[in-house]
Amino acid sequence: MPDVHVVGGGVAGLVLARRLARGGADVVVHEASDRLGGTVAAHEIAGIVMDAGAESFATRGGTVSALIDELGLAGDLVRPEPVSAWLQPARGDAAPLPATALLGIPGDPRAEDVVAIVGRAGAEEAVARDASRMPADDPLLAPGARLGPLVRARHGDAVLDLLVAPVVHGVHSLHPDDVPLERVHPRLRAALAETGSLSGAMSALRAAAPPGSVVAGLRGGVHRLVSALADDLAAHGGDIRLRSSVDVPALERLAGAGGGTVVVAAPDVLPASAPPRRIDLVTLVVDQPELDAAPRGSGLLVAAGAPVGARALTHATAKWAWLADAAGGSHVLRLSYDDLPEDPVASARADAAALLGVALPVPEGTAHVTWFRPAAAIAPAGITVVGETAAGSGLAGIIAHAEAAASALAAK
Ligand SMILES: Cc1cc2nc3c(=O)[nH]c(=O)nc-3n(C[C@H](O)[C@H](O)[C@H](O)COP(=O)(O)OP(=O)(O)OC[C@H]3O[C@@H](n4cnc5c(N)ncnc54)[C@H](O)[C@@H]3O)c2cc1C
Structure with missing residues (x-):
């Protein structure tokens, strides 16, 4: 027994x-x-063995x-290559994710890379809202509190909708309104209590993090x-x-x-508290030398309302040197979908071309995997x-x- x-x-x-x-x-x-x-x-695509699901860890x-x-x-x-991830907003051009942000929440709302995404008015609103000191017993920090209301109250709609929501969706497949504060960072509440502001807490948490990447593979x-x-x-x-x-x-x-x-x-x-959420991953292996320059860094998170179906694109060979070696000059692009398009590979090729700003040839290999997040x-x-x-x-x-x-x- x-x-x-x-x-x-x-x-x-x-x-x-x-x-x-x-x-x-x-x-x-x-x-x-x-x-x-x-x-x-x-899974193996075009002779390259790579991760089909999780590809890194915190x-x-x-x-x-x-x-x-x-x-x-x-x-x-291994650590990922030191290239930035980008954000594709609902309208306008893609931009690198802000360097001072944690899960998209800016430590310095007036930084130029934040303004490029939320606009000057959005940045000033965040500074104005976050100026008053948060009391330790603020209801926004009560047990069970969620990230969305906190960011909306302290940084405003522009920061929440244009910056934090796409990043949180890319990481957790959830809207910030559904993410408990504990899931953001184990020390978030303590940092908010110590600094009295959301920007201050982000800066403190980033400063306390060990140097280098927060993920590895x-x-x-x-x-x-x-x-x-x-x-x-x-x-x-x-x-x-x-x-x-x-x-x-x-x-x-x-x-x-x-x-x-x-x-x-x-x-x-x-029994589960809610049905599982489906996520479809479409991976393309392409030979396109213009991608050698990693035009969108390690890839992009896509805001809701952007004119592509994909919710995120990982330029996996720009992110992982070992994979670039294994791919021998070809590029691995991985796109994720909440709503699967009718022709996943054709849509992924068109979406990748639009997001990367590069025409893509017929892929050397493709794969489509469906996962469920419980x-x-x-x-x-x-x-x-x-x-x-x-x-x-x-x-x-x-x-x-x-x-x-x-x-x-x-x-x-
Ligand atoms: C597309 C995708 C990308 C991800 N990327 C990352 C990432 O980069 N970094 C990261 O940290 N996390 C990532 N995650 C999350 C991470 O992969 C998961 O949180 C983690 O692997 C879950 O592990 P688990 O053991 O809890 O469950 P699972 O991996 O789901 O394993 C559960 C196992 O139980 C088996 N099983 C199911 N029902 C039964 C049954 N009735 N009897 C016996 N066995 C059963 C299943 O077959 C399965 O093997 C990703 C998730 C997905 C879907």
Whole structure:
């Protein structure tokens, strides 16, 4: 009889299972599909192996880097190239994202790169609104408070709609009105209390961040994390069962079988607070030397109302040097869609040409992948839940949460 059943072989389930197995527990991982990793996956396009889902992780807290170190992959930790991301506004020309901003919220609203996006009047409104000191008991900071109302009150509609909303959508696939303050930055409330203003808080948080990029990746792709976790889990006696789907009755049987602990690390098992959101990724590999100059840096976030269907474009070969090497002079462009166009590849090619300002030839290879981003799970008492439905989206938070859950279970 195993000590622990882990339902779901995505990164969260694997991290938790590996940690418990290394501590001597007898662990079984039930994975419904025929591969591990969930939304961390690889695919090959035009002979180039690259990430099909997540492609980077936040370095905040150092949790992912520590795990990568333990797994012997530290030598393959890579930083993105130091090129800016851009924003395509609803009207007008694309512009680089402001250097002083965090999640699009400007530390200096009068900076020229902010004015280029929100206009002079929008910048002055932000300065005027943010001039009075925020009291610590401001209702905008109450428990459960969301980012949208805070930015609207302190920086105005132009900053929220033209700058923050497209960036937040690109990162979280959500509108700022749906993003709790805690998801923006773990120290946001403290920084607001200390500085008394939104711009001041952004400046303080940026100043406190370690120098360099806030994200990192792995040479060859972050999907390498999955096989490294699975190998180490197996080496410590973990039992990985593919094509082993667990539904609620099966979950109850496992939980009732006596002795063993059940951990849910899969989005489809427990009732959810909302339906999952669909996201379609279309990747193009193109031979176009004009893209060598990375005309839009590492890519663009697209504001609602812009005349293209894509919500974001990543110029992946401009962002990752290892991928540029692997692509041998070709370019990898990845576009994301909330609403899938009828002909995804043709639309992606037209959108990419419009966003990058460069005519694009027929691609050397293409791929279209559909993903679902789950909402929070409603967990019954006594069941441990890890992963995106419990910790929110993003590998850094999910891995830290799964490690903490493993420690708590091991201590029982
Ligand atoms: C397109 C895209 C890009 C992203 N990019 C990034 C990024 O760059 N950086 C970042 O930090 N995060 C990124 N994310 C988010 C990140 O990938 C996820 O938050 C994270 O991988 C979720 O891991 P998880 O283990 O919680 O769930 P999942 O990866 O969803 O894994 C759950 C697993 O459970 C299995 N399963 C489902 N139902 C059952 C069942 N009934 N029984 C058994 N098994 C089951 C599934 O097959 C799956 O393997 C991205 C997400 C998407 C969709």
